[in-house]
Amino acid sequence: MKTPLHLACLTLLGAAALAPAADAPVLRGYSPASARTEHDWEVMFRSIPAAQSLHDYMQRLSARPHHVGSPYDKDNAEWILSQFKEWGLDAHIETFEVLFPTPKSRALEMLAPEHFTARLAEPTVSADPTSGQHDEQLPTYNAYSIDGDVTAPLVYVNFGVPEDYEQLDRMGISVKGAIVIARYGGSWRGIKPKVAAEHGAIGCLIYSDPHEDGYFAGEVYPQGPYRPKDGVQRGSVMDMPIYPGDPLTPGIGATAGAKRLSLKDAQTLTKIPVLPISYGDAQPLLAALTGPVAPVAWRGALPITYRIGPGPARVHLKLAFNWDTKKIYDVIARIPGAVYPGEWIVRGNHHDAWVNGADDPVSGTVALMEEARAFAELRKRGWQPKRTIVYCVWDGEEEGLLGSTEWAEEHDAELRDHAALYINSDSNGRGFLGMAGSHSLEKFINGVARDIEDPEKKIPVWKRDELVRISRAPASERDEIRRSPDLRIGALGSGSDYTAFIDHLGIASLDLGFGGEDGGGIYHSIYDDFYWYTHFSDGDFIYGRALAQTAGTAMMRFADADLLPYDFTDFAATVHRYVDEVQKLWKTESEEIRERNKEIEEGVFSAAADPRKISVPPPTETQPPFLNFAPLENGLAALTRGAERYDKAVQKAKLDSSGLQPVNEKLLRIERGLTLPDGLPGRPWFQHQIYAPGLYTGYGVKTLPGVREAIEQKHWKEADEQIVRVGQVLEKEAALIEEAAAGLE
Numbered sequence: 001m002k003t004p005l006h007l008a009c010l011t012l013l014g015a016a017a018l019a020p021a022a023d024a025p026v027l028r029g030y031s032p033a034s035a036r037t038e039h040d041w042e043v044m045f046r047s048i049p050a051a052q053s054l055h056d057y058m059q060r061l062s063a064r065p066h067h068v069g070s071p072y073d074k075d076n077a078e079w080i081l082s083q084f085k086e087w088g089l090d091a092h093i094e095t096f097e098v099l100f101p102t103p104k105s106r107a108l109e110m111l112a113p114e115h116f117t118a119r120l121a122e123p124t125v126s127a128d129p130t131s132g133q134h135d136e137q138l139p140t141y142n143a144y145s146i147d148g149d150v151t152a153p154l155v156y157v158n159f160g161v162p163e164d165y166e167q168l169d170r171m172g173i174s175v176k177g178a179i180v181i182a183r184y185g186g187s188w189r190g191i192k193p194k195v196a197a198e199h200g201a202i203g204c205l206i207y208s209d210p211h212e213d214g215y216f217a218g219e220v221y222p223q224g225p226y227r228p229k230d231g232v233q234r235g236s237v238m239d240m241p242i243y244p245g246d247p248l249t250p251g252i253g254a255t256a257g258a259k260r261l262s263l264k265d266a267q268t269l270t271k272i273p274v275l276p277i278s279y280g281d282a283q284p285l286l287a288a289l290t291g292p293v294a295p296v297a298w299r300g301a302l303p304i305t306y307r308i309g310p311g312p313a314r315v316h317l318k319l320a321f322n323w324d325t326k327k328i329y330d331v332i333a334r335i336p337g338a339v340y341p342g343e344w345i346v347r348g349n350h351h352d353a354w355v356n357g358a359d360d361p362v363s364g365t366v367a368l369m370e371e372a373r374a375f376a377e378l379r380k381r382g383w384q385p386k387r388t389i390v391y392c393v394w395d396g397e398e399e400g401l402l403g404s405t406e407w408a409e410e411h412d413a414e415l416r417d418h419a420a421l422y423i424n425s426d427s428n429g430r431g432f433l434g435m436a437g438s439h440s441l442e443k444f445i446n447g448v449a450r451d452i453e454d455p456e457k458k459i460p461v462w463k464r465d466e467l468v469r470i471s472r473a474p475a476s477e478r479d480e481i482r483r484s485p486d487l488r489i490g491a492l493g494s495g496s497d498y499t500a501f502i503d504h505l506g507i508a509s510l511d512l513g514f515g516g517e518d519g520g521g522i523y524h525s526i527y528d529d530f531y532w533y534t535h536f537s538d539g540d541f542i543y544g545r546a547l548a549q550t551a552g553t554a555m556m557r558f559a560d561a562d563l564l565p566y567d568f569t570d571f572a573a574t575v576h577r578y579v580d581e582v583q584k585l586w587k588t589e590s591e592e593i594r595e596r597n598k599e600i601e602e603g604v605f606s607a608a609a610d611p612r613k614i615s616v617p618p619p620t621e622t623q624p625p626f627l628n629f630a631p632l633e634n635g636l637a638a639l640t641r642g643a644e645r646y647d648k649a650v651q652k653a654k655l656d657s658s659g660l661q662p663v664n665e666k667l668l669r670i671e672r673g674l675t676l677p678d679g680l681p682g683r684p685w686f687q688h689q690i691y692a693p694g695l696y697t698g699y700g701v702k703t704l705p706g707v708r709e710a711i712e713q714k715h716w717k718e719a720d721e722q723i724v725r726v727g728q729v730l731e732k733e734a735a736l737i738e739e740a741a742a743g744l745e
């Protein structure tokens with residue numbers, strides 16, 4: 001039987017559309033009949049996004065600097081809104097008022113052994129038409145650094161992560177009262193001033209070493225994509241692992257009338273002043289250091305001998321900021337669901353940038369816009385999603401996920417009641433599909449990736465991902481990848497706008513993006529612009545189109561399903577891995593302490609050390625107690641049983657829509673079962689008990705964070721308590737999954 005839809009397909013796409021429809025596609029959560037209809041609509045959807053549109057949107061959005069508070073930031077939001085409306089979408093702008101410091105003055109000079117004044121500026125590149133828009137560019141700085149005026153000897157601390165300070169201790173070097181200089185990399189930047197302050201430093205410089213993204217990595221801009229001598233990475237240093245969003249309104253939307261903390265009570269500003277610099281500015285400072293030669297792993301690619309100090313380089317750092325409140329503009333569009341309007345599928349990407357931001361974020365923003373246009377077009381052809389689709393274009397991501405966090409906090413109760421899924425993207429480029437998110441979505445997103453064609457290799461992006469993973473895996477793991485029906489997806493830490501959705505609200509989330517073949521060193525500099533992107537990244541916008549196809553297919557496949565297509569077997573298997581990991585972590589730590597204590601007693605450290613160099617043996621530590629992992633094991637066993645029962649129930653169930661609504665209502669809330677209202681130890685905003693950004697990694701994820709971080713930080717009593725808490729969460733989640741299974745049986 002041919003429905004009008006099939007006829008539409010035939011005329012639009014030619015005979016090719018008929019062939020797949022004939023062999024009845026299998027879609028998780030769909031009855032055979034609805035799978036066929038969905039398949040046809042999806043094929044039509046994927047034919048709509050056009051590379052030329054992406055190109056044109058990017059040229060428009062990145063034409064001028066558009067950071068929070070700039071005229072072009074507001075202008076862009078209004079332009080995106082006008083596009084949405086022109087396409088026939090119901091859209092509006094929602095504003096918030098957030099704390100956003102900008103530099104009043106910045107000065108960095110070396111006072112001894114010789115005088116040097118840092119340039120702190122990125123020069124115009126003549127080939128690059130927007131690099132000279134200096135009047136509108138934000139100066140190079142780190143947002144949410146406190147004001148300060150400090151003078152002190154300099155110490156080089158490598159990446160400035162906790163292990164680097166352990167190494168400094170072993171060399172007998174303290175940073176107390178010093179200004180540290182750390183290179184970018186090894187952790188999220190906000191961790192560097194935090195750890196430096198905890199060790200007594202009074203100021204922090206962060207520089208881009210050419211080893212990471214400059215001439216060591218490749219040809220520098222404008223001859224190549226890498227960071228030139230005076231390029232600087234701006235960026236937020238807000239203590240986001242405590243809570244992201246406006247520092248003055250944790251947990252609530254930063255509306256005009258919201259109750260605000262006073263500036264002195266904001267927990268997420270740095271404790272010491274911090275400034276990012278180029279390698280052009282860093283080299284004279286590093287070259288002036290004496291003291292021990294840096295360990296091999298600490299050396300970058302500057303033509304100097306890396307030494308640690310302290311001094312004789314003596315540095316003066318002076319920073320003052322305008323602590324202003326700025327308006328931010330989130331653009332929100334809604335396509336009402338025809339069958340389950342109360343179930344929301346949410347999609348987001350930010351629109352604000354540090355400067356022109358063609359790569360970060362506009363390469364992702366334009367894909368999102370093109371998806372929205374394609375959905376508007378599908379509606380004109382008769383498609384209606386079963387569930388409500390919400391498109392969000394966030395402002396203020398760069399400063400600290402401001403737009404998404406404030407919106408999520410403002411709509412907290414509604415989102416917990418209605419949201420089934422959040423799909424995020426950010427920068428996009430050439431290469432392979434990156435998939436990370438809630439493991440209850442692993443099977444689902446694998447299914448989507450199988451249906452998207454890699455625009456250069458002309459094979460499914462799923463297949464390309466699999467083959468690339470095989471080529472990069474150690475020999476012992478390759479067969480495992482071949483055998484596994486699904487590609488493992490990564491867990492989410494932080495670093496983009498999914499954070500409030502998954503970590504605070506417990507909404508199952510995904511982060512998608514192509515990349516891996518488009519290296520560069522223009523991140524958060526004035527050179528991340530249209531010229532750079534079209535010369536060195538996805539200049540023909542075919543991977544941008546592939547992102548629109550991937551995320552859009554995921555949106556409509558979730559929105560149209562008869563039964564919400566979560567799966568819990570991959571989730572249970574993943575939690576199993578995490579439980580094994582934390583047990584191993586305790587065991588390794590315990591063995592290391594035993595071994596180190598023995599070596600200290602034997603005199604290994606003093607015998608091995610060069611007597612002419614300072615070397616301090618590590619302190620002895622008390623042996624950790626045994627931990628009882630049984631509550632976690634019991635929770636895991638219950639979860640595994642529940643997941644298997646649900647899987648069987650889905651396979652047997654008739655998925656004609658009648659009678660599924662109560663089950664869908666349960667499923668929609670199921671990720672919420674993994675949250676606790678009082679959150680993680682010391683950071684109640686982070687409610688999810690399976691995933692969180694690490695307190696000392698920033699963007700990097702910690703899974704089973706309560707347990708894992710307690711063990712890492714050797715808080716044994718807390719580890720015991722957390723094992724019980726997380727065990728209970730898994731049992732509770734298992735019960736919710738069993739209830740959903742019962743609803744299907």
Ligand SMILES: [Zn+2]
Pocket residue numbers: 350360361397426427
């Ligand atoms: Zn971004």
